[in-house]
Amino acid sequence: MTAGSSPDTFPRGFASDNFAGAHPQVLERLVACNHGHAMAYGDDPLTAQARKAFSALFGQDVDARFVFNGTAANNTALMAFAKPYGAVVCSDMAHLINDESTAPERFLGMRLLDVPSREGKLIPEALEEVLGRGHGVHGAHPVALTITQPTELGTVYSLAELRTLVSMAKAHGLGVHVDGARIGCAVASLGIGLREMILESGVDAISFGGTKQGMIFGEAVVYLKPGLGDDFPYWQKHGMQLASKMRFVSAQFLGLLENDLWIENGRRANAVAQRLLEAVRGLPKVEVLYPVQANSVFARIPAHLVEPLQKETFFWPWDERQGLVRWMCAFDTQPEDITRFVSILERFLRA
Amino acid sequence: MTAGSSPDTFPRGFASDNFAGAHPQVLERLVACNHGHAMAYGDDPLTAQARKAFSALFGQDVDARFVFNGTAANNTALMAFAKPYGAVVCSDMAHLINDESTAPERFLGMRLLDVPSREGKLIPEALEEVLGRGHGVHGAHPVALTITQPTELGTVYSLAELRTLVSMAKAHGLGVHVDGARIGCAVASLGIGLREMILESGVDAISFGGTKQGMIFGEAVVYLKPGLGDDFPYWQKHGMQLASKMRFVSAQFLGLLENDLWIENGRRANAVAQRLLEAVRGLPKVEVLYPVQANSVFARIPAHLVEPLQKETFFWPWDERQGLVRWMCAFDTQPEDITRFVSILERFLRA
Amino acid sequence: MTAGSSPDTFPRGFASDNFAGAHPQVLERLVACNHGHAMAYGDDPLTAQARKAFSALFGQDVDARFVFNGTAANNTALMAFAKPYGAVVCSDMAHLINDESTAPERFLGMRLLDVPSREGKLIPEALEEVLGRGHGVHGAHPVALTITQPTELGTVYSLAELRTLVSMAKAHGLGVHVDGARIGCAVASLGIGLREMILESGVDAISFGGTKQGMIFGEAVVYLKPGLGDDFPYWQKHGMQLASKMRFVSAQFLGLLENDLWIENGRRANAVAQRLLEAVRGLPKVEVLYPVQANSVFARIPAHLVEPLQKETFFWPWDERQGLVRWMCAFDTQPEDITRFVSILERFLRA
């Protein structure tokens, strides 16, 4: 058993960034505020401080709010654009449509309209087609576009690509949301800050990841336009997302934002993914599928190897029948984890 | 500033048990599992262990699941009885109807039918009247009864009272849920264990409090009848209540259940409430309103004192215009907190 | 068997105004437009004409829309005020809360907050109490008040009473809706037109009854403030209330509005109710319960007579155990129907 494991957990692998625990800097903050009493439901000083920290991050006043998990962040964020006859437009690869059960239908009460993607990215022509359909009262009426940055396939929209999509959405009167569960990886990858990438691109709201970026739990919803999130506290409450002991979410965010830890964590995860890419791309029978621009490597391996390989070092298959797999790096993945993983992989490939 | 305070928090008072932090035994467990990787979404060893611990608690196999907060616990628990044309029957004092916004309408899609209460307890005759209405397809159809134990007014149903309500509900074909956000206070108060009080009384499901009983966040939903919670993982997911790093909730519950800490915490909070009762009931112009059977004291004080008193030591008014106030004790409230609070109160009463 | 009955129907009684068929003037219009083709979904000339007829009725441009039934009229009308965390305030006697199943919770996604009533009318003090509760994000947030005119108990709000309620709602920022399923009875009773009673009182929207006022099916939702109903066509469509062959609803409304037939029908029904009142109020063991101001008589009769009496001449009990009954008159009820009914009733009372 390698260092860092115990009966409760297992050695670090390449399953997901939500298999990791919390970054020490984050956990310390959480522990440090466990004394005395504080106002509940977010009316405490740490929450005020954490909300301000987001304004500092974007270089102007923004409206940051905290919820429990990623599904909640995306869905409560999108409430700003909700209409009962509305639709949210998203990539066919989006977490929103593939991994959030019927939360959009139940909580937002809206339809999802999926747009074909290439390497995880929305195809502009396909987006235009969906936006241009128009069917009066008979169809579901697009009210918002959500863009995942980095994408679910580990690619990163360039600034130009992002702005093209935002413009198209705006031209049709839609609001624009970014799912930034791993936004630190995108910032690290592009070398462009959130202000330029998100705020100045015209995005209305972003889900800023906590859990995958190094926290135990907690996500931020940040509204970038004045007034847009005024009703958020109500959405949060009826959405069952109002933490009574909110200070413990806020404290973690303060830890995550301090010294840009979230970007540093993204940079580390990206770097490990590059090392992993280097280590596997020369291997026989291993085909890397997409550009590795963030913290995951998608590959095709012989289909019959997927299951036995998983048993020895768990990861998620993307399409088991076709041997497509996803290997994802976390902020805490180490070079020795790659060595261990690749040696197992090579053993299977040789067998 | 008294011990235990810092700029982030303030001295312990009598506002709510959700103003407290976590019990050290709970926090230690959370911190202790922050290493290595673990399966996400509850497929980890700690979660399995915590779920088993609930079966041990009830003395037989039960189905325990973990969500983020109390509103979510109540509403996901009640999904087991949901019908689109259904209604949940509750006391007019219930947290479900007074403090959970429209979560029942939005998530469960059902109506709440409130029943008049006396000292926080459902009045059996009034319950019978609501259950017997019957209006075919035209009315909302009662499908479940929810009972809060201890009640929101700090009283505790006796075993006989509880069983009367359960029988009435069962006679009309309803499921029965208990909101046990502070159930440890009821167990400590009655000296009756969960098996006898809840399971053997015929209750179908219970929200077992985490946050108010000493955790940072996290609540348990426990189904006591086989099969009742089989679809729970789906409700949890589309209800935006599936924590990816679930081990950190489970670890806390393991800490809370160890050596019956949750009962011990309830006992402590109840004891402090009794001390507070002793300290205030002799005071002039202070009228205690209900029997103090759990961890809160409700009182009437001169209405004009409510606001200035709150400013010096925060608590929640129950009806500000009438001078009704709630003073609630947490597991960490100490005798010196009472001394401090009562001296402030006396000062105001004298003024 | 009396005239007007056949195996398909039975002699006119006092069950409800929805036991009647259509007024001949209405049916003629429906039949008359059954030729040729017309644009579907309301884009036809008859619908345009009927919508204009409502503007004529109110003496200024209003936005009239047509749906299938009364439940739909009330619920789609209220969409103008809907918020996901909102509540609609209504009398505890309202059709909305007693007779529309969970349509408000499911379609509007909101809670109903019921206010105690006296003789079917909202009690202003009780309304003020509900409006003044205020519980921030924790409670359901009142967004609209709905008033039933005439009430479900056959009483009619005076102009002053109505305006008091509207003012109270407006002072708290609520929208105001009137359920006017039998509004013709109120207009006939008060001798005040819709413009003065409804529009000039500040009401925002009204459900204007079709079915109970003499149509086969169809109700109007009329928005009295510019812009309020702009999204109605979308609500109507996703609410499953868009008739494709709309001209057949519109034609009926043209028949109903012609020469104020709807008021004439209300006047007739009211007059019959007065005759019925005269005929029964002297009877031994019959106690009339409320002022008879519209088309129904509520009475208490010996409880054991309710069921046998119903079998001979059907009507709805209001509270069977207490012998409370409702006798309702329709536009087509005739003097001889009263003679017949009262002779049966007298026979039972004597027995």
Place this chain on the structure above:
Amino acid sequence: MTAGSSPDTFPRGFASDNFAGAHPQVLERLVACNHGHAMAYGDDPLTAQARKAFSALFGQDVDARFVFNGTAANNTALMAFAKPYGAVVCSDMAHLINDESTAPERFLGMRLLDVPSREGKLIPEALEEVLGRGHGVHGAHPVALTITQPTELGTVYSLAELRTLVSMAKAHGLGVHVDGARIGCAVASLGIGLREMILESGVDAISFGGTKQGMIFGEAVVYLKPGLGDDFPYWQKHGMQLASKMRFVSAQFLGLLENDLWIENGRRANAVAQRLLEAVRGLPKVEVLYPVQANSVFARIPAHLVEPLQKETFFWPWDERQGLVRWMCAFDTQPEDITRFVSILERFLRA
């Protein structure tokens, strides 16, 4: 102006079968029951008779219920399979997904999963792919398949094709619904009765069209398996689809079913479509797109002609930019309507 037109309507064209009025045999029945009183909400003799007539139609006891329109028929029918985390699988051409706004998301609370189609028909391999996805609690869980017969593109599934789809759905545990808004056209086209085509194929529920088959309004939902529709009256009520004067829907259905008028109407509409096909397929610059198996002809014409042609004789474009158009025949379309239409079309083509 041709016969059958008036200022209220216009000459019969090829826009849609919902541009027609009611068949005389249907209207007569409606008019005939307009006398006396009858129990409301479907407890009347005509409704009992109409429900029995559907059992006769299927050759065994079935559970037929009546709602107002097609959107309601599809969505209330599917309630039998609803789960809050569920999905309904349908063709990407289905009325349910293209023409019913967000009714499925709002009323059923479920997601629609669309399957690619060929000539309007679900492609079995594509259906298998959607059914086989499986993503545990993370995805939306397919609970029902809906099949449109005839399809929205005027093609008709053969018995074998239909049974293949039903088998695939059943193998995955899904319920099966048929949208039969124009089912008479399919019966006429295949020469196979409903019992063999629908009931013996294993279908669970069918929306049996009223409006498009010759009624003024009203659709039937027929459950073919015992118990499946037991809760329907509740769904109908909270779905705002319970007509109080139900006899007027039932009477129309009795007229529609008498002497198989619905099949005769389908046969007529199909025959006119064949005549239209004959008349246009030889024309220069007109390309017929799909097999004409029911009552509509889809064609490609020069794109710039669509709008001026529409102005002279209205019809719906299918894709205006590409010059794709739909010409649909109703039960009352006559040979002279074709002559007139084709002469206009030829004039435009020549110009």
